[in-house]
Amino acid sequence: MKSVLVVGGGPAGIAAARALGRLGVSTVLVEKDGQLGGNPIKNNYHTLIPRKLKPSQVIGPYIKDVEQNPNVKVLLNTELTACEGEPGDFKVTLSNGEKYNVGAIVVATGFEHFDPRRKGELGYGLYPDVITNLELERMFSVEGKLYRPSNGQLPKRVAFVFCVGSRDRQLGVTNVHCCRYGCALSGLQGSEIREHYPDVDVFCYYMDVRTYGTWEYPFYWAPQEQYGVRYVRGRIAEITYSPADGRLRVKHEDTIVQRPAEVPMDLVVLVLGMEPSPGTKKVAKILGLAQDPDSQFLVPSDESGSNIVSNKPGIFIAGACKGPIDIESSFSEGEAAAAEAAAFLGAKVTV
Amino acid sequence: MAIHERSLVEPERILRKERLVVDGVDVSGDWNLIIMPRVINDYDVDFGKDVLSQPEGKTINQCYQCSYCTASCPVHNYWDERYNPRHFIYLARLGMIDELQKRADVMWRCVSCHKCTHRCPKGVLVEEVLKAILKVMAKRGIIEEYPSKKFDKFFTESVLEYGRIEDGELLFGWIEKQGYNVVKDPILKKPIPFVGETPEWLKDLVMKPIKSMNIGFLVLNAKHMLFHPKTKNWSKFKQVLRKVMQEEGALH
Numbered sequence: 001m002k003s004v005l006v007v008g009g010g011p012a013g014i015a016a017a018r019a020l021g022r023l024g025v026s027t028v029l030v031e032k033d034g035q036l037g038g039n040p041i042k043n044n045y046h047t048l049i050p051r052k053l054k055p056s057q058v059i060g061p062y063i064k065d066v067e068q069n070p071n072v073k074v075l076l077n078t079e080l081t082a083c084e085g086e087p088g089d090f091k092v093t094l095s096n097g098e099k100y101n102v103g104a105i106v107v108a109t110g111f112e113h114f115d116p117r118r119k120g121e122l123g124y125g126l127y128p129d130v131i132t133n134l135e136l137e138r139m140f141s142v143e144g145k146l147y148r149p150s151n152g153q154l155p156k157r158v159a160f161v162f163c164v165g166s167r168d169r170q171l172g173v174t175n176v177h178c179c180r181y182g183c184a185l186s187g188l189q190g191s192e193i194r195e196h197y198p199d200v201d202v203f204c205y206y207m208d209v210r211t212y213g214t215w216e217y218p219f220y221w222a223p224q225e226q227y228g229v230r231y232v233r234g235r236i237a238e239i240t241y242s243p244a245d246g247r248l249r250v251k252h253e254d255t256i257v258q259r260p261a262e263v264p265m266d267l268v269v270l271v272l273g274m275e276p277s278p279g280t281k282k283v284a285k286i287l288g289l290a291q292d293p294d295s296q297f298l299v300p301s302d303e304s305g306s307n308i309v310s311n312k313p314g315i316f317i318a319g320a321c322k323g324p325i326d327i328e329s330s331f332s333e334g335e336a337a338a339a340e341a342a343a344f345l346g347a348k349v350t351v
Numbered sequence: 352m353a354i355h356e357r358s359l360v361e362p363e364r365i366l367r368k369e370r371l372v373v374d375g376v377d378v379s380g381d382w383n384l385i386i387m388p389r390v391i392n393d394y395d396v397d398f399g400k401d402v403l404s405q406p407e408g409k410t411i412n413q414c415y416q417c418s419y420c421t422a423s424c425p426v427h428n429y430w431d432e433r434y435n436p437r438h439f440i441y442l443a444r445l446g447m448i449d450e451l452q453k454r455a456d457v458m459w460r461c462v463s464c465h466k467c468t469h470r471c472p473k474g475v476l477v478e479e480v481l482k483a484i485l486k487v488m489a490k491r492g493i494i495e496e497y498p499s500k501k502f503d504k505f506f507t508e509s510v511l512e513y514g515r516i517e518d519g520e521l522l523f524g525w526i527e528k529q530g531y532n533v534v535k536d537p538i539l540k541k542p543i544p545f546v547g548e549t550p551e552w553l554k555d556l557v558m559k560p561i562k563s564m565n566i567g568f569l570v571l572n573a574k575h576m577l578f579h580p581k582t583k584n585w586s587k588f589k590q591v592l593r594k595v596m597q598e599e600g601a602l603h
């Protein structure tokens with residue numbers, strides 16, 4: 001039987017490869033980085049929504065399964081460079097020069113974080129105490145402490161600025177979508193700060209709070225009810241620095257009070273949006289996959305009804321390469337894509 | 352009866368009666384004061400539609416109330432917090448006429464710096480939308496024509512006439528409108544800058560930059576002020592432009 005190529009070794013890709021391996025389908029998994037696990041592992045996420053587990057707890061078992069399954073061949077530091085042939089008989093070329101014949105392809109090339117320098121008025125790169133939520137995750141997970149980069153001291157006040165690089169036409173048509181994870185992660189990060197540093201006040205600046213489904217209680221109600229995180233309705237329009245007291249000012253309209261506000265903060269956390277990764281755009285070109293004309297995320301075919309079947313027969317798409325999504329859903333999509341790919345090859349599965 | 356939180360009750364909602372009879376019962380004395388409720392009873396949705404149909408108002412429905420505009424607005428931040436572009440857009444879309452009316456005294460204060468439009472994450476042309484709101488309010492007699500509008504008209508006329516902005520005529524024509532005695536040349540009947548009465552502030556304003564200006568530029572400016580150059584073939588284009596602007600309702 002033909003084998004399957006999985007492109008991308010993030011949550012969606014490893015879930016696909018793991019499922020294929022367990023189904024007895026011979027699988028090649030290519031990952032352009034030097035390790036598996038995608039963005040959550042690469043960027044040292046600290047605690048994951050929604051189950052408050054560590055990435056090693058959630059993603060670790062998947063990585064182990066993939067590495068130990070004899071049906072799965074993992075190629076790190078490798079990318080897809082060309083694809084010829086037809087559905088059921090693709091001839092793929094990889095960046096290491098190897099060529100494979102595969103019957104089906106799963107694309108799971110994921111997302112990249114928005115670069116906050118593109119919103120100059122928020123002062124990222126200019127003021128050291130304006131950081132990203134990724135950097136805050138790193139503070140927790142790698143450095144093990146909360147501090148102001150300007151002086152190494154504990155901040156008295158922390159502000160979260162929601163929707164940076166999301167829901168924003170000022171950046172063009174590409175960043176109109178909502179990031180889906182930002183509100184919930186901020187609720188969690190805010191709670192963690194309050195739990196470990198009860199003297200630090202935390203403020204979340206929002207337009208609306210999107211903690212959908214079962215995320216409402218743990219990541220919106222609990223931060224307020226249990227941890228005393230405060231929410232202010234207004235989008236931060238400008239961040240400035242006052243040399244007089246060495247603190248930042250977050251400028252906004254408090255839309256509930258209807259007054260201009262420039263409030264002092266010691267640490268400001270920008271909640272970053274998600275964009276399709278460069279790898280996603282590249283692979284879309286190589287394989288001729290349909291992309292959303294605005295965001296450039298991959299879009300499924302209209303005919304199949306399924307959201308993981310691409311416009312090209314034999315090619316399946318899973319995870320954040322199609323738009324913002326959480327890790328557990330990325331797993332599920334990877335597994336669904338694996339099942340579709342196996343069915344496409346006519347695999348006879350015996351358990 | 353005393354009102355305990357006076358600050359929450361606008362004076363126009365307080366009704367005081369010497370004698371009050373409710374359902375045939377005389378309740379004068381302690382019960383002679385009524386506070387009218389603040390309940391919003393309805394929306395005048397046609398107001399929002401009217402704004403949308405103005406050429407400047409086309410983007411009003413793109414607003415999602417984030418308030419980047421208001422937070423960036425110098426008038427809101429440094430002059431009067433009641434000047435609030437986000438809030439005006441909200442009120443206009445729902446058609447809360449009485450609330451707009453309450454703010455009529457501040458609504459024309461926009462200085463057209465366009466910071467709001469530049470930053471709006473939804474692509475609302477905020478400054479233009481506010482002009483559209485004012486236009487509809489004026490049309491309905493809710494607000495008086497705002498002072499800066501008079502200058503806008505004068506400005507538009509000047510551009511329509513010459514296909515460009517002619518500083519001298521624009522400025523001194525405007526000054527004449529303010530009641531100053533301006534000297535005009537006998538042939539073209541256009542004001543000759545700085546020859547007649549000139550307000551002190553203008554002399555100050557002009558003298559400062561003139562000192563550091565390049566002489567060629569000064570001569571060119573003086574020439575333009577006297578001979579009013581027009582854009583080539585402007586008169587034909589002018590007719591077309593006027594017609595289009597009239598049809599679009601953009602000429603007031």
Ligand SMILES: Cc1cc2nc3c(=O)[nH]c(=O)nc-3n(C[C@H](O)[C@H](O)[C@H](O)COP(=O)(O)OP(=O)(O)OC[C@H]3O[C@@H](n4cnc5c(N)ncnc54)[C@H](O)[C@@H]3O)c2cc1C
Binds near residue numbers: 013111
């Ligand atoms: C700051 C932040 C915090 C988050 N926190 C959480 C959380 O707590 N809980 C949660 O559920 N979700 C969270 N998310 C969302 C989560 O990161 C995504 O759901 C998840 O990473 C998507 O997995 P993926 O495999 O689709 O994509 P990715 O994680 O982006 O993985 C894609 C992989 O493909 C590789 N790749 C790309 N192009 C190529 C190519 N051409 N060839 C080979 N390999 C390629 C990349 O190197 C990468 O390893 C968070 C997101 C952000 C931004």
Ligand code: SF4
Binds near residue numbers: 166167181183
């Ligand atoms: S999830 Fe929250 S922070 Fe992220 S774009 Fe949506 S509303 Fe903004």
Ligand code: SF4
Binds near residue numbers: 415418419420467
């Ligand atoms: S910035 Fe734009 S979207 Fe936000 S409140 Fe102002 S007009 Fe509305």
Ligand code: SF4
Binds near residue numbers: 462
């Ligand atoms: S153009 Fe007017 S409304 Fe907009 S920011 Fe400037 S003053 Fe405020």
